[in-house]
Amino acid sequence: MAEDLATTQEHAATHSALQHHFENMEQQREAGTLGMWVFLVTEIMFFGGMFLAYTLYRSKYPEAFAVASNHLDIKLGGINTAVLIVSSFTMAMAVFSTQVGKKRNSIIFLLMTMALGLTFLGIKAIEYHDKYRDSLIPGTLIPGRPFNPSPHELHLPPGMPIGNVELFYWIYFAMTGMHALHMIIGVGILSVITILAVRGRFSPEYHAPVEISGLYWHFVDIVWIFLFPLLYLLGRHLAGHLG
Amino acid sequence: MAFYNFPGPLNAVVALTIAVIKATLVILYFMHVRYSPRLIALVIGAALFWMAILFALTISDYSTRAWLPVS
Amino acid sequence: MEEFEVPRPPRTNYLNAEYGVKSWLLTKDHKRIALLYLGGISFFFFIGSLYAMAIRLELLTPQADLTQSSTYNKMFTQHGIIMVFFFLIPSIPATLGNFLVPMMIGAKDLAFPRINLLSWYIYMLGGILTIYALLAGGVDTGWTFYTPYSTTFSNSYVIATGLGIFIAGFSSILTGLNFIVTIHTMRAPGMTWFRLPLFIWAHYATSLIMILGTPVIAITILLVAFERLAHIGIFDPAAGGDPVLFQHLFWFYSHPAVYIMVLPAMGVVSELIANFSRKNIFGYKFVAFSSLAIAVFGFLVWGHHMFVASQSIYAGMIFSILSFAVAIPSAVKVFNWTATLHKGSISYDTPMLYGLGFIGLFTIGGLTGMFLASLATDVHLSDTYFIVAHFHYIMVGGTLLAYLGGLHYWWPKISGRMYPEGWGRFSALIVFVGFNLTFSPQFVLGYMGMPRRYHTYPADLVSWQVLHVLSTAGASILGVGLLIPLIYLIWSMRYGRIAEANPWHLPGLEWQTASPPPTQNFYETPIVTSEAYEFAPPEAKEVVGRFERQRPVKI
Numbered sequence: 092m093a094e095d096l097a098t099t100q101e102h103a104a105t106h107s108a109l110q111h112h113f114e115n116m117e118q119q120r121e122a123g124t125l126g127m128w129v130f131l132v133t134e135i136m137f138f139g140g141m142f143l144a145y146t147l148y149r150s151k152y153p154e155a156f157a158v159a160s161n162h163l164d165i166k167l168g169g170i171n172t173a174v175l176i177v178s179s180f181t182m183a184m185a186v187f188s189t190q191v192g193k194k195r196n197s198i199i200f201l202l203m204t205m206a207l208g209l210t211f212l213g214i215k216a217i218e219y220h221d222k223y224r225d226s227l228i229p230g231t232l233i234p235g236r237p238f239n240p241s242p243h244e245l246h247l248p249p250g251m252p253i254g255n256v257e258l259f260y261w262i263y264f265a266m267t268g269m270h271a272l273h274m275i276i277g278v279g280i281l282s283v284i285t286i287l288a289v290r291g292r293f294s295p296e297y298h299a300p301v302e303i304s305g306l307y308w309h310f311v312d313i314v315w316i317f318l319f320p321l322l323y324l325l326g327r328h329l330a331g332h333l334g
Numbered sequence: 335m336a337f338y339n340f341p342g343p344l345n346a347v348v349a350l351t352i353a354v355i356k357a358t359l360v361i362l363y364f365m366h367v368r369y370s371p372r373l374i375a376l377v378i379g380a381a382l383f384w385m386a387i388l389f390a391l392t393i394s395d396y397s398t399r400a401w402l403p404v405s
Numbered sequence: 406m407e408e409f410e411v412p413r414p415p416r417t418n419y420l421n422a423e424y425g426v427k428s429w430l431l432t433k434d435h436k437r438i439a440l441l442y443l444g445g446i447s448f449f450f451f452i453g454s455l456y457a458m459a460i461r462l463e464l465l466t467p468q469a470d471l472t473q474s475s476t477y478n479k480m481f482t483q484h485g486i487i488m489v490f491f492f493l494i495p496s497i498p499a500t501l502g503n504f505l506v507p508m509m510i511g512a513k514d515l516a517f518p519r520i521n522l523l524s525w526y527i528y529m530l531g532g533i534l535t536i537y538a539l540l541a542g543g544v545d546t547g548w549t550f551y552t553p554y555s556t557t558f559s560n561s562y563v564i565a566t567g568l569g570i571f572i573a574g575f576s577s578i579l580t581g582l583n584f585i586v587t588i589h590t591m592r593a594p595g596m597t598w599f600r601l602p603l604f605i606w607a608h609y610a611t612s613l614i615m616i617l618g619t620p621v622i623a624i625t626i627l628l629v630a631f632e633r634l635a636h637i638g639i640f641d642p643a644a645g646g647d648p649v650l651f652q653h654l655f656w657f658y659s660h661p662a663v664y665i666m667v668l669p670a671m672g673v674v675s676e677l678i679a680n681f682s683r684k685n686i687f688g689y690k691f692v693a694f695s696s697l698a699i700a701v702f703g704f705l706v707w708g709h710h711m712f713v714a715s716q717s718i719y720a721g722m723i724f725s726i727l728s729f730a731v732a733i734p735s736a737v738k739v740f741n742w743t744a745t746l747h748k749g750s751i752s753y754d755t756p757m758l759y760g761l762g763f764i765g766l767f768t769i770g771g772l773t774g775m776f777l778a779s780l781a782t783d784v785h786l787s788d789t790y791f792i793v794a795h796f797h798y799i800m801v802g803g804t805l806l807a808y809l810g811g812l813h814y815w816w817p818k819i820s821g822r823m824y825p826e827g828w829g830r831f832s833a834l835i836v837f838v839g840f841n842l843t844f845s846p847q848f849v850l851g852y853m854g855m856p857r858r859y860h861t862y863p864a865d866l867v868s869w870q871v872l873h874v875l876s877t878a879g880a881s882i883l884g885v886g887l888l889i890p891l892i893y894l895i896w897s898m899r900y901g902r903i904a905e906a907n908p909w910h911l912p913g914l915e916w917q918t919a920s921p922p923p924t925q926n927f928y929e930t931p932i933v934t935s936e937a938y939e940f941a942p943p944e945a946k947e948v949v950g951r952f953e954r955q956r957p958v959k960i
């Protein structure tokens with residue numbers, strides 16, 4: 092029964108990165124890409140639950156949401172939007188450079204992408220700290236510093252329940268917090284990819300891991316593309332009517 | 335690109351439209367969906383479709399609750 | 406003795422390819438991972454059954470003899486949580502599915518073997534966390550975790566249990582992801598979509614639900630945990646939140662989740678019915694597409710759990726109509742199975758007995774679902790034992806029976822040994838009788854008004870007690886019926902008759918390789934040239950792959 096074992100030989104010749112259960116590199120790449128897309132679907136549904144909560148409560152308490160939204164730092168949010176979009180571009184360039192075999196460029200672009208990602212997280216941290224300073228972190232999430240903003244600084248119209256403002260901040264922290272967590276994971280993935288790239292593991296024949304990480308990175312960018320207008324911008328026009 | 339400011343309720347529509355356009359561009363070009371098998375487009379379509387289910391049927395409850403006063 | 410070639414198991418197979426605990430705990434072989442899951446799932450099923458027995462014992466008499474209400478609340482909650490999240494949802498996909506999906510499509514493994522192993526560890530981690538929560542003090546919210554009770558008032562281990570379920574959810578997502586990618590990209594040459602066994606279609610549909618629904622329950626549980634931890638107000642009316650939003654999010658997953666439980670069972674039953682009738686399934690495409698239809702329609706009906714939860718009456722009407730629609734694809738399957746039996750050469754081996762049992766019990770469960778989906782009837786029946794009977798007819802009468810049937814059917818492939826057929830049929834019969842005796846009285850009880858989740862009932866209602874006694878008696882019989890297979894399956898692993906490669910003489914790919922299969926499943930990548938369930942005379946059939954054909958042994 093020696094022939095039992097002598098089976099996987101025929102494709103051993105193709106590429107060292109080919110895993111034993113795939114027939115060829117093309118199949119392996121296809122599986123990896125599809126796998127990442129399917130994973131992104133689960134991510135969409137995960138964020139979907141929060142988008143739903145946002146939609147319902149925003150339509151229930153439009154004024155409170157406008158008031159709360161106006162207290163977000165639109166400049167920092169805007170800068171962060173730009174940072175992420177540029178990082179998506181550099182990521183796409185990193186993938187492209189790997190595909191055409193320009194190892195040096197691909198490493199540079201990967202490093203740029205990570206730097207931009209870290210910039211985003213840094214700015215986010217500044218924003219979070221501002222909210223902490225203003226006691227805007229909802230509930231008792233930070234023990235010893237419960238949600239307790241000054242109504243005056245918020246420009247809270249008389250009679251508006253502060254609890255509805257708190258709901259906004261809860262959704263804000265849930266969504267941006269989840270998003271930031273994904274960013275952190277993304278930077279982690281990219282650092283592994285960068286190390287592999289430095290070691291010369293990728294080539295025009297084998298670059299699926301770079302592509303697949305790129306897909307993830309772009310997805311995280313897209314989430315922010317929606318978070319920014321929904322959280323920072325949508326209440327603007329209402330602010331004038333309240334007062 | 336972050337500092338547009340249309341007056342009135344149009345703001346919401348404009349902001350979201352811009353977001354959708356940006357996202358579509360990222361998906362089509364950065365994520366290569368334009369040049370990928372149809373299956374990938376189908377996968378994205380499925381995600382959007384299921385999101386739509388989640389929203390539509392939940393909103394069908396919230397938007398009609400007031401129609402019949404609950405005693 | 407000369408007459409028969411003695412069937413000998415192949416020398417190296419996936420079971421003896423490597424030895425030692427480490428070779429199991431670090432395995433990337435989907436077949437071994439399936440067995441790891443089998444172990445875990447059986448363990449949780451056992452724990453869940455203990456709770457069930459305790460519940461039935463308490464209900465034997467109208468008084469509270471065994472437990473206080475607070476303990477009873479924990480018992481039915483923990484029974485539900487363990488059975489739903491740690492037994493029913495992973496049961497068929499993670500064991501039989503894991504084992505068979507690659508084999509049935511002619512692949513060497515799932516697309517992501519490491520992720521497959523990871524999913525088992527995640528499942529066990531979630532399970533252990535849940536067990537810890539149970540030991541530390543338990544939960545009493547019901548498996549549904551309704552707010553605001555779960556977020557504000559319950560004094561039990563809601564967060565720890567929720568976290569356990571949250572974690573286990575990821576194992577479900579990873580399994581679904583793996584199946585979808587595998588079925589798309591790893592089919593053997595010639596294995597077109599419409600040659601796939603219906604088991605694969607069912608698992609594909611199940612996987613869709615897993616990846617589209619599970620993330621929503623994940624975020625929902627997180628929200629509950631945060632609400633409980635930090636009083637954020639999202640489900641708290643006092644802060645402007647809405648507790649009913651929780652129910653929407655919960656049931657958006659949990660109604661489709663009931664199809665996660667029953668779709669794979671339908672896949673198993675399609676295999677059993679076609680193969681043990683030795684006929685091609687009636688209306689292959691209808692059965693295949695009805696699986697997909699269930700996956701889609703299953704997401705449109707969740708509001709039928711909220712008819713009496715202050716959901717808008719108009720939404721209630723929409724959900725009611727849609728719930729009737731989802732019964733159509735289920736009925737299509739039942740009709741097609743029955744039509745397949747017509748003029749088949751049926752053999753009543755143990756798996757087939759379970760398969761036939763499934764058809765009858767699932768039909769009852771589905772039809773009573775129709776009662777519940779009608780708005781007016783549901784107001785009367787909601788939160789009574791009628792509900793309990795309804796979903797047990799589907800979850801136990803359906804999923805559990807199909808799981809047992811599948812386990813027996815593929816046992817020769819999995820273990821390389823035959824189970825004792827006589828004992829098999831005997832216990833199948835006991836399970837069927839015990840099951841019906843347990844749950845049919847509950848329909849009547851519910852109709853008469855016995856609420857669910859109570860541990861006492863009025864002592865002067867003698868008929869109630871009679872029905873409860875019947876139900877408890879049935880549960881004991883069911884318990885015996887489940888213990889027998891546990892014993893003889895374990896026994897057969899060592900002492901059972903050695904199984905041939907293809908003991909049932911069937912055309913499916915998984916039968917065209919050795920029993921137990923080698924690590925890489927097939928000695929050569931099979932090339933598929935025929936439709937599924939093609940019962941041609943044996944001489945005419947092309948041998949797929951390369952396996953020594955054994956002369957059939959008379960059973």
Ligand code: HEM
Pocket residue numbers: 549663664666667709710728729731732735770771772773774775777778779783786787788792795796799800
């Ligand atoms: C044929 C389609 C089905 C219909 C129309 C249907 C209908 C219903 C309805 C209307 C309820 C809610 C009753 C109430 O709470 O007042 C219900 C409850 C339930 N059904 Fe079904 N059902 C169907 C199939 C299934 C299947 C296939 C399963 C499981 C595999 C299942 C499991 C359950 C469970 C677990 C509950 C109770 C949940 C709880 O409140 O704890 N159903 N069903």
Ligand SMILES: [Cu+2]
Pocket residue numbers: 659660663706707709710
């Ligand atoms: Cu349901």
